[in-house]
Amino acid sequence: MRRVFFILGLIFWSISAFSQSTNLIDILGxxxxxxxxxxxxxxxxxxxxxxxxxxxxxxxxAVKLNDTLTFTSIQHFNKEVLVTKEILANRVVYVKLDEKINELDEVVIGKVLTGNLMSDIGNIEGEAPISFYDVGIPGYTGKPATQSERRLKEAGDFKPKMLLGVLTGGLPLNPILNGLSGRTKRLKNRVKLEEKEALIQSIKARLSKDFFASNPLEEDLKMDFFYFCADDANFLQHCKNNIDFKILIFLRMKYRQYLNNLDSSKN
Structure with a gap:
């Protein structure tokens, strides 16, 4: 009789252990x-x-033991995390993502400074633009700036004409310091990445259903495909402020490239 109870207990324990290993539980991250x-x-x-x-x-x-979590964003490198016993026990996971900054080639616009202050001031051309507020008209009322756009505006953008401030005692330091430290360049890159992210979400919401109906792709690859499109150097040129028909042509071209990449990785 004891042996029967022992076997039954072992069976119930095995069923319980199997159920715990297969049932999904919610974790916070x-x-x-x-x-x-x-x-x-x-x-x-x-x-x-x-x-x-x-x-x-x-x-x-919701997860279970040994599930794989994937974290994706146009601003970050993709990352995968394996669900361990420790994560299940604590029901908490912390993930550190590395920011992806696309370094742009340096471009020199306008005249090159020689280092001779009086000579450089003499070579500066143009006048400061007149804004709405200068003539008493209500100013910009369009789309509100994002946080990164506001930070970029606060950081300022150094221009040679600012050197005229030396003569009047009003030399702006923020644009110069942020330019030398590289902060202005990083903020410009961030604004561009956010612009791409917003455009991706807009295209996905409008066109993904019709596009994938005729260009099938597994569900877990669809978002990766859109990020693949956004990595194209001409993404904004083809998709920003363009009609849906032209955007779909671009997506179909990238779709063929994406499938070729998948086949290459499998081989």
Whole structure:
């Protein structure tokens, strides 16, 4: 009789252990980065569960042991995290993402400074532009600037004409210091990345259903495909302020390239 109870207990324990290993449970997570951490895509590739982070980088997703979580964003390098026993026990996961900055080639615009202050001032051309406020007309009322755009505006952008401030005692330091430290360049890159991210989300919302109906792709690859398109140097040129028909032509061209890349990686 004892042996029967022992066997039954062993069976119940095995069933319970199997159930715990297969049932999904919700875990809380937080993403950290030096860049924006809102709307980062979190995908459970194993269970095909999907969510995005909130403005503080927090998210909740269902997982089980040994599931793979993928974190993707146009501003960051992709990252994968394996769900371990420790993560399941604590029901918490913390993920650090590395910011992806596309360095742009340096371009010299206008006249090159010689280092001779009086000579450089004499070579400066043009006049300061007149704004709405200069003539008493209400100013800009268009789309509000993003946080990165406001930071870029506050950082300033150094121009040779600013050297005229030396003569009047009004030399602006912010544009010069931010230019030398590279902050202005980083902010410009960030604004461009955010512009791409917003355009991707707009295209996905409008065109993804019709596009994937005739150009099939597995669900967990669709967002990766859009980021692949955004990495194209001509993405903004083809897709910004363009009609949907021309955008679809660009997406079909990138679709063929994406499939070729997939086949190459498999081989």
């Amino acid at each position: 937080r993403v950290d980065s030096t860049s924006e951490i809102e709307n980062i895509h979190v995908l459970n590739k194993t269970a095909q569960k999907f969510t995005i982070t909130d403005r503080n980088g927090h998210f909740k997703i």
